[in-house]
Amino acid sequence: MSDAFITRTEIDGDADGPLDDQRIAVKDNISTDGTRTTCGSAMLAEYVPPYDATVIERLKRAGATIVGKTNMDEFGMGTTTESSHFGPTTNPIDEERVPGGSSGGSAAAVAAGEADLALGTDTGGSVRCPAAFCGVVGIKPTYGLVSRYGLVAYANSLEQVGPLAPTVEKAAELLDVIAGPDERDATTRSEGADTNYASAADCDIDGTTIGVLTDLVDGADERVAAVFEERIAELEERGAEIREIELDSLAHAVRAYYVIAMSEASSNLARFDGVRYGISGGFDGDWNDAFARAREAGFGSEVKRRVLLGTYALSAGYHDKYYEKAQDTRAWIKQEFDAAFEQADVLASPTMPVLPPKLGESLEEPLQHYLMDANTVPVNLADLPAISVPAGTADGLPVGAQFVGPAFGERAVIRAASALE
Amino acid sequence: MSDASVDPATVAHVADLARVDLDEDEAEAFAAQFADVLDYFETLDEVPEIDTEPELVNVLRTDEARESLSQDEALRNAPETEDGYFEGPPVG
Structure with a gap:
């Protein structure tokens, strides 16, 4: 199976x-x-x-x-x-x-x-x-x-x-x-x-302008980049116009993504309390004790890691440092993509x-x-x-x-x- | 460089805020991993402040009663129920 x-x-x-x-x-x-x-x-x-x-x-x-x-x-x-x-x-x-x-x-x-x-x-x-x-x-x-x-x-x-x-x-x-x-x-x-x-x-690529995101090609394993570049060259032969596009904001994308995703995860996964569904945390102590036991038993390591890091990023004193800056990065990436689409029909x-x-x-x-x-x-x-x-x-x-x-x-x-x- | 010093006690505090019990080994492993990740997040400092005006559209609907889950359906996945209610630990 x-x-x-x-x-x-x-x-x-x-x-x-x-x-x-x-x-x-x-x-x-x-x-x-x-x-x-x-x-x-x-x-x-x-x-x-x-x-x-x-x-x-x-x-x-x-x-x-x-x-x-x-x-x-x-x-x-x-x-x-x-x-x-x-x-x-x-x-x-x-x-x-x-x-x-x-x-x-x-x-x-x-x-x-x-x-x-x-x-x-x-x-x-x-x-x-x-x-x-x-x-x-x-x-x-x-x-x-x-x-x-x-x-x-x-x-x-x-x-x-x-x-x-x-x-x-x-x-x-x-x-x-x-x-x-x-x-x-x-x-x-x-x-x-x-x-x-x-x-x-x-399959009609003739006349399409393809913007190649050079930051993302340069960061790739050379075996991967070679296959990619060969295929883009083939599209150029078939009538596509190729332009190289650099976006400075992309260097911060992974950071911004993980801050935002972990922060949202810490909030979204708060619903898993073991009362309405999921693994029960039992009846000893108060609600917080029961929730914490349910979540220890029900979540694997990666989920705990992200919920905790998200909780940390949103906690008093760190919200501006991580979450606000991640939102700025998100807006910056959007702006740079918008500008890139003034020069290209698609990016690759x-x-x-x-x-x-x-x-x-x-x-x-x-x-x-x-x-x-x-x-x-x-x-x-x-x-x-x-x-x-x-x-x-x-x-x-x-x-x-x-x-x-x-x-x-x-x-x-x-x-x-x-x-x- | 980084002011993100993370010790197992910090991890335990955050775990408490997040309502997740951790054993000691896990808190220790997380402390080292969190230091790596937070150190990596550090350069978000270099990102310029961006002014944006997001396009917002009102999507509220009128507050009218509509079909929803029955009580049985809503309780079906609960580990413990009593007399048509979810059952949890005592309050206070």
């Missing part, structure tokens, strides 16, 4: 629709009515949601069959799927290596053919990273394009649900199904209504600066683990759409290329990625 799934299911669609006969794997932080939704955590190992997330309702209405809930880093906190309470998922391309994360189970299920399509969630790269490491396509939509109702929150100002698929066109078709405003998520926007992203996968970089690490290899130093997110987090901070598309291999391992678009510019990144496919 595959280690991509935490729970196998067979939830049939309600109607005939564009996803008839499609087997879909769903990341286990997306609520499914009557099917347990664990977030890869001991805290929610027995949690069975009493309602469907909006994206699940939309999948069912489109005729999809949900074949399982996929493994993930606990509450989405990780880049390798190794922090799951249920154990790691292996990369179908090379079983000694991680599939990436945090949506590693969703990417592995698609790469191994155990699902036709999958949903993941992307807070700092969690759809694009596993897509790159497993050799599939993954899209992080513009913030507000897809409803987060029923998604168990980790860092709600950064995250979006996104599709994973074997091809750009199939990923775009799934995005067409899940995109669109939802009255139950006040951050959704009307731009997502009645989309036809699949029609943008026409390697999705991940490294090849997929071996299992266990990246766990010892949390900070080194966080640095793997350098190329993916800027997009979440700037609320922009991005896609990861397979670009080739280095040493037999998949390399992904990332295209970033302006807000609600999904068609531009889908078109560029389809040309590279």
Whole structure:
């Protein structure tokens, strides 16, 4: 049995629709009515949601069959799927290596053919990273394009649900199904209504200006950079105009991302008190004693680390130093991206600066683990759409290329990625 | 350089604020890791102050009763319930 799934299911669609006969794997932080939704955590190992997330309702209405809930880093906190309470998922391309994360189970299920399509969630790269490491396509939509109702929150100002698929066109078709405003998520926007992203996968790159984010190429492993540069040169031969773009703000993106994500996590995960759901902390002492015991038992190390660091960053005396400066950085990155889109239609970089690490290899130093997110987090901070598309291999391992678009510019990144496919 | 000195007692204090019990080994390991991470965060100081005017749109709706979870559904995942209520430790 595959280690991509935490729970196998067979939830049939309600109607005939564009996803008839499609087997879909769903990341286990997306609520499914009557099917347990664990977030890869001991805290929610027995949690069975009493309602469907909006994206699940939309999948069912489109005729999809949900074949399982996929493994993930606990509450989405990780880049390798190794922090799951249920154990790691292996990369179908090379079983000694991680599939990436945090949506590693969703990417592995698609790469191994155990699902036709999958949903993941992307807070700092969690759809694009596993897509790159497993050799599939993954899209992080513009913030507000897809409803987060029923998604168990980790860092709600950064995250979006996104599709994973074997091809750009199939990923775009799934995005067409899940995109669109939802009255139950006040951050959704009307731009997502009645989309036809699949029609943008026409492979036409002639006349497109691609801005190469040189800071993110220079920071990458040279084997990864070589594959990326070769493919960009090929697009230039096919009529794309290539420009080099430097953004000074990107050097601070990982710092700002982790301050904001950890701060939001410390607040969002306060709900896990072991009273309404989760592991009970018992009845000795007062409420605070019981909560603290429930959370010791229910959370793994990485979750504790992020909740504590977030609590620290928001605490009196440190809020201005960390959180305020991280918000400045976020605004700076947005401004620099806006300026870059005056010179280019899409921006490009390697999705991940490294090849997929071996299992266990990246766990010892949390900070080194966080640095793997350098190329993916800027997009979440700037609320922009991005896609990861397979670009080739280095040493037999998949390399992904990332295209970033302006807000609600999904068609531009889908078109560029389809040309590279 | 960094003024982020983090000892196990600081970690224990933050853990208390966050309502997470930690054993001693964990607090010690976290102290070293937190020092690394906070030291890395240090250069956020170099970031210029940015003035922004976020586009804000009023998304309030009228406050009308609508369908919600039943009491049974809301209690279904609770570890302990009594007479239709969540059960927790004594107050005070």
